Amino acid sequence: MSSRSAPSAETDVSNLELITQAQQGDRRAFGELVRRHRGGVVNVVYRMCGDANLAQDAAQEAFIRAWQHLPSYRPRSPFRNWVYRIATNVALDVLRREREMVDVDALPLAASDEGPEAAVEGKERGERVRQAVLALPPASRAVLVLREYEGLSYREIADTLGIPIGTVMSRLNYARNRLRESLAPYLEAL
């Protein structure tokens, strides 16, 4: 299910102060915002692109775009959602640019702390899941990543991606059906 909860009111308040300072050109305040949202942004981009190095570059690009457009940010929606929106669009740009270069099957395996047999089995299963997610169409993948890995509500996903809630539901439904087909052997084994 969701790996992150929605930001608390306290975090929102201090975020607002940092945003106001950063909007006035305070780079240190923006640095703190980057520190706070780095994990989420890198995760979103990584789940979208499937490559850690690419994800880090894309996350930096997302923060630079956020800095450039910060004066026009209005805190009607949480900063997190706003920056996720930028990150998702950067990830889609990266995917368009790197389509020929990134081979999903050739992406490096991630490290694991499990024992030898369980590690091999778990690593293989995790890798299949990652490949199945990467095989989804980008629009459905973005919705799935924001829901399953970032724990955003349907309303937040709709705001983040600029789509109606009905579209969020249908894309999520489509993504899950596709994943159930491609991961059927693993689902039955569990």
Next chain:
Amino acid sequence: MTEHVTTWLGVYHDGELRGRRLRQVEDHLAHCATCRAELERLRVLAALLQESPAAGGLTPPDRFVAQVGLRLPRRPVQTAWQRALEVGWQLTPVGLLGAWAFIQAIFLVSGVVMGALQLDLGSDVTTWLLPASRQGSWLAEVFGLSGASLSDIGQIALQLLDSGGPLGWGVTLNLVSLVVIGLLYCSWLASWWARRYHRGEGAT
């Protein structure tokens, strides 16, 4: 048993169902093994998705922040003139609304004048519009008529203004001005959306 609720199970699983629909799904799940099994598959899928490894070998946070800081471009500083222009641009709808109100006021006044003419106060208004001192001057030269017939011309002109065109000049001009103001507002709205999109408030 009621119809299966598979369409709503994903939404239910995500905790996004409310009200009557939520009660309907819960009531159905209490009696339907098929839908319960379907819901369980969704839960297993969600758990399986979490097995996908997170990005490994990432740059430490401090270094990441420093790298971003080094790549941050200087933000262009707005001059007072640019700020004034920006404020003016933001106030365009208010200006258009003011123009519309002004035009409406003009038509209201002209309507009152026309009404006065129809109530047989026409000669006074014509005299006011075409003062005697000017009746023999430029109007006579333009129309090549004698001063005596100028009051008749004034009456005819006012009648034309009153009843010209299929809808009347007043209504036609009013409609044209409304269309022009509407088009200007639509253009402003389009550029507002374009700026919003470009700046990232919408979709950076």
